[in-house]
Amino acid sequence: MSETKSTIQTESNPDRPVSTTTGETEEEVRSEWREYAFDGEPKLSVENLDVYYGDDHALRDVSIDIPEESVTALIGPSGCGKSTFLRCLNRMNDRIKSARVDGSVEVDGEEIYQDGTNLVELRKRVGMVFQNPNPFPKSIRDNVSYGPRKHGDIDTGVLAGLLGRSNEEREAELVERSLKQAALWDEVDDRLDDNAMGLSGGQQQRLCIARCLAVDPEVILMDEPASALDPIATAKIEDLIDELAQEYTVVIVTHNMQQAARISDQTAVFLTGGNLVEYGETDQVFENPESQRVEDYITGKFG
Amino acid sequence: MSRVTESALIREETSTLEAIAGVAIGLCALLFALAMAALFEVVTVTDSVAGLPMSNVLGGLLAVVGVVVVGFGAASYRGLVPTEPRASAGAVAATAFSAIWFVVGGLVASQTLGVGLAGGLLGGGLLGGIAFAVTAIPREDVGSTLPAGALALLAGGALLTGVIGPGWSWTPFDLNATFFPPIVVPAVVMFCSLLGGWAAAKAYGGFGARGRHLGAYLLVYLNALAIVAVLVGLVAFVVFKGAPGVFEGVTVAAGAGPSTTVSAFGFSHTVVWPVSWPFLTNGAALMNDVDGVLPAIVGTVWLVVGSVLFAVPLGVGAAVFLSEYAEQGRFTQVVEIATNGLWSTPSIVFGLFGYAFLLPRFGGEKSLLSGMLTLGFMLLPLVVITSREAMLSVPDEYRDASAALGVSKWQTIRSVVLPAALPGVVTGVILGVGRIAGETAPILLTMAGGTFVPGSQTVDVIGGFQFTASPPFVANPALLEATSALPYQVYALVTAGVGGSQLNDPEAFAWGTTLVLLAVVLSFYAVGIVTRYYFRRKLHQ
Structure with missing residues (x-):
């Protein structure tokens, strides 16, 4: 994935607009801002994103570009807005x-916060x-084929069967391919018709993937x-994420800083109050953070 | 006597005294069971057992329990048996015992001694005060055994000496009611055995935390048993009363029963059933050997099927709207209150509504269709309430997961929310069917025709469909006919005494009808429970 990656420009930007509701600490935080740039078009491009839950300002003016076919980790203490940010990227908010969401999110250059966006x-x-x-x-099979079936890509219904349009073979292929990609096939290939509730937590999570x-x-x-899983299941999920980054753009929220350091190519650090404090190549962020507060957080002084 | 009592983590041997306390618990359970049996007239209190009147036997056993309980308390107080009592039996027990003894003292003073109301209050207050003091002030081993044991002793003595015996009766105050031994003796025995059992269980556990646990456990357990016993007794009562009527004239022999002809494609085959069950296959007519309830059974079954078919789609649809689409706010609150209110509305109100509103619109005559709709209206609120609860309890995680896959809301509801909520919906329908199948008042006003219908007038809904030349092209005269139903038939026969003269044995017929009604309702239950089990299995396996 390194073709798309490039140099890191660091640049102090004290003039960046600061929200009027914020206090001193924020200005201090803002002054540590630096840009992360890479070659090629960003897969996701977020600009001046603000999110409010009622009167609560959950995300403040976040701008970030995420390259494709890479793993981006979002870290930060609880309540810092990283999950909120994640849920903005497919409008789950x-x-x-x-x-209430203000600002712009582009996927492949297409604005998703506009009238007429096709949420499906x-x-x-x-x-x-x-x-x-x-x-x-x-059943495990129904879980995997649920999405394609509902989108009409696969039809195994009675009517389709009668009309000769049933594509059970395509379904079987799809289920096998998806389960193999999620590294679950070998564990469940003999019981695809069992209820998914009978799987272990780690298996369930890979089934969701x-x-x-x-x-x-x-x-x-x-x-x-991986936060609800034991260390062995976590290791499997991490290996899987590594694999997936060959083909997909992965954005992952984690509380576990070792995990972020292990699996991600770039890391974004959110701190309390919904501010994006630092974003850059993972090694850079962990070994040589620009901001003192990020360093304190990473070294475990708070958070 | 010191306050220090022996306590140990493990106490292996069971002392003789503990064994005696165990026996007392067993005696109390036995007494409780005997009293239940006497209430249901399985055992007769005024009969004698082994030459002794039953009430004497019960009294003797109660007295034994009283002696054992008091004795155990005294032994524990003297330190003869290792227990861990607390300093007091507590305010709750003291209040309860003082209330019980207040009633006992008041009744004895005013009724037996005849000193009037003031004297009764005085006696009650005196005994209640003493009981409070005896329970609250001494150590727990005395406080919780003495009042209970003394009561058992008193009641046992009264029964044993024949003060309350077979010939006894009591007309309290100026009430127009007289209490006779068949009710009073079992009630007294049941109450005293509960109290005595509680005290004995406490004693068996050595008082303290373990004793309190055992005492509470015994009370709760006997209460649960009593509920089961009431249910079993009720069903058994109906079965015993109804069986002679239902099984009258049943013959099992080759070719004994009615014949059914199945014909298709020009071939026809006639099956002669090997069982003849006239009560279930006949109507009521002059020429019948055995009159039966077939028209009423069919009427009830169609009634339930019709109202379920009407109410379930509407109710589930409304529940989907309320739980998935409507904004949770003032409007949904109003709807919720309205549905709850509708469910609590007396059935006669629904019946009157059907009578005044539906009947004129369906030809002015009582009809099966009006009955179905009226009962459907009654069923509707329960289906809405339970379906809504079931859908609200489907985890939001499923909805999130489905939305994150880009699946639309309606498809999510159809393929994830509804299947997960189905067991709850079915539970609601089961409860509702149990209620409407037995409703009498709405049927009386909207549907019921003759009380004793000949078999030839059995409503034939399926065969009643006809195609017509004008819209709506389908007609079903059978739906617009008045018909009979089981609860209405029981009501008419027992309360109103309609048409009893044409039957050989009206009472057996009425009880037989009741048994059949119970069986029909229980079979609907069984179908519902199997359905629910099926959907639940599908969700988890």
Whole structure:
């Protein structure tokens, strides 16, 4: 994935607009801003993104470009807005009534916050994996083929069968491919018709990843996908993310800084109050952070 | 006597005294069961057992329990048995015992001694005060055994000496009610055995935390058993009363039963059933050997099927709207209150509504269709309430996961939310069917025709469909006919005494109808429970 990557320009930008509601600490934080640049078009481009939950200002003026076919980690203490940011990228925040989003998010140069955005198409292209494994109470096969079936890509219904249009073979292929991609095939290939609720937590989470892959997304958003899992299951998920980055653009929220350091190509650090404090190549952020507060956070002085 | 009591982590041997406390618990359970049996007239209190009147036997056992309980308390107080009592039995027990003894003292003073109301209050207050003091002030081992044991002793003595015996009766105050031993003795025995059992269980556990746990456990357990016993007793009562009527004239022999002819493609085959069950296959007519309830059974089944078909789609649809689409706010609150209110509306109100509103619109006559719709209206709120609860309890994670895959809201509801909510919906329908199948008042006003319908007038809904030349092209006269139903038939026969003269044995017929009604409702239950089990299995396996 290094073809798309490039030099890191660091540049202090004290003139960056500062929201009027913020206090001193924020200006101090802002002064540490630096840009991260890379060759090629960004897959996701976010500009001046603000999110409010009612009166609560959850994200403040976030701008960030995310390159394709790479892993981007979002780290920061609880309540810093990293999950909120993630949910903006496929407009899952629309599902929260009190949420209001200002600013611009572009996927492949297309603005997704505008009238007429096709949410179905957007979420097919930008898939999501949640913190707690949430397979449907259906069979493993039905879980994986759920998305394509609902989109009409696969039809195995009675009517389709009668009309000779049933594509059970395509379904079988798709299920096998998705489960193999999610490194789950070998564990479940003999019990695809069993209920997914009978799988272990780690298997359920990989099934959720397979379910997400089955609709053939370009970007995969992961919200702390391993935080509910034991170390062995976590290691499997991490290996899987590494694999996925060959083909997909992965954005992952994590609380675990070692995990971020292990798996990501670039890291964005959010600190309290919904500010993006630092964004850059992972090694750079972890070894030589610009901001004192980021260094304190990474070295465990707070957070 | 010191306050220091022996305490140990592990106490292996069971002392003789503990064994005696265990026996007392067993005696109390036995007494409780006997009292239940006596209430249901399985055992007769006034009969004698082994030459002794039943009430004497019960009294003797109660007295034994009383002696054991008090004795155990005294032994524990003297330190003869290792227990861990607390300093007091507590305010709750003291209040309860003082209330019980207040009633006992008041009744004894005013009724038995005849000193009037003031004297009764005085006696009650005196005994209640003593009971409070005895429970609250001494150590727990005395406080919780003495009041309970003394009560058991008192009641046992009264029964044993025949103060309350077979010939006894009591007309309290100026009420127009007289209490006779078949009710009073079991009630007294049941109450005293509960109290005595509680005290004995506490004693068995050595008082303290473990004793309190065992005491509470015994009370809760016996209460649960009593509920089961009431249910079983009720069903058994109906079965015993109804069986003679239902099984009258049943013959099992080759070719004994009615014949069914199946014909298709020019071939026809006639099956002669090997069972003849006239009560279920006949109507009521002059020439019948055995009158039956077939028209009423069919009427009830169609009634339930019709109202479920009407109410379930509407109710589930409304629930989908309320839980998935409508903004949770003032409007949904109003709808919720309205549905709850509708569910609590008395059935006669629904019946009157059907009578005044539906009947004129369906030809002015009572009809099966009006009955179905009226009961459908009754069923609707319960289906809405339970379906809504079931859908709200489907985790939002499923909805999020589905939305994140780019699946539209309606498809998510159809393929994720509804299947997950189905067991809850089915539960609601089961409950509702249990209620409407037994409703009498709405049927009386909207549907019921003759009480004893000949078999030839059994409503034939499926065969009643006809195609017509003018819109709506389908007609079903059977739906617009008045018909009979099981609960209405029971009501008419037992309460109103309609048409009893044409039956050989009206009482057996009424009880038989009741048994069939119970069986029909229970079969709807069974179908519902199997359905729910099926959907639940599908969700988890």
